[in-house]
Amino acid sequence: MAISFYKYQGTGNDFVMVDNRKRNFPAEDEALVKHLCDRRKGIGADGLILLQDHPDYDFEMVYYNADGRVGSMCGNGARCTVRFARQLGVIEDVACFLAADGEHQANVERDLIQLKMNDVKSVERIGEDYYLNTGSPHYVRFVEGVEALDVYAEGRAIRYNERFKEVGTNVNFVQRLSDSEIYVRTYERGVEDETLSCGTGVTACALVAGLQGMQSPVNVKVLGGELQVAFEQVEDGSFKYIYLIGPAKQVFSGTVPLQQV
């Protein structure tokens, strides 16, 4: 037996993508998922995604972090899954699909995938920092000199602090570059390292920038490229009509013989 896979990336956040419409991928095998994501002994990725049929939606996306565990919502992974669905002929230019945090709509416009995110009801303040859920939990800290920051060490210290050590959190460091642009670097739980981009993290940072007065759409620079976040801010401090916009590409495809795993 062999596993056929595709490799996708969205602003440098990379995923092993598997067409699991026939339900033949052994998804309960945490060690296998972890192995496939291993950058030295496996294919290498920040996460693994299964595209599955669903009776009520165009498809369902099931996301695993690189540690092999089921993750929460993944914004870059979702954009990649929409691109994959388009390439498989499952959708045309519009999709309505199910992810870990519920229903999402998306549009394909040439290189860009526009992904609708769930509404965000509230943003918690923790000292000078912020904490919110955009499908995945995100801690947001504004800094100066984000390029020189030790994101691994600083991110880890927050992710493993008393409050977060049990369930973990993703940790974002943000710098304002102009009236309409921020620079975001993210330490991701489940990968337990910095990634080149985190879609739900970028969304969280753009919303906090919105709280501080930045107008929608917010342009976001990440190590792996550029994204855009559009949103509508409600007077009670919540957000709706949130869109994450950016590229998603297929990089290669292949097979892994199961006996080698």
Ligand SMILES: N[C@H](CCC[C@H](N)C(=O)O)C(=O)O
């Ligand atoms: N890279 C993802 C986030 C994954 C979230 C994951 N690290 C978790 O908290 O389970 C993104 O583009 O949104």
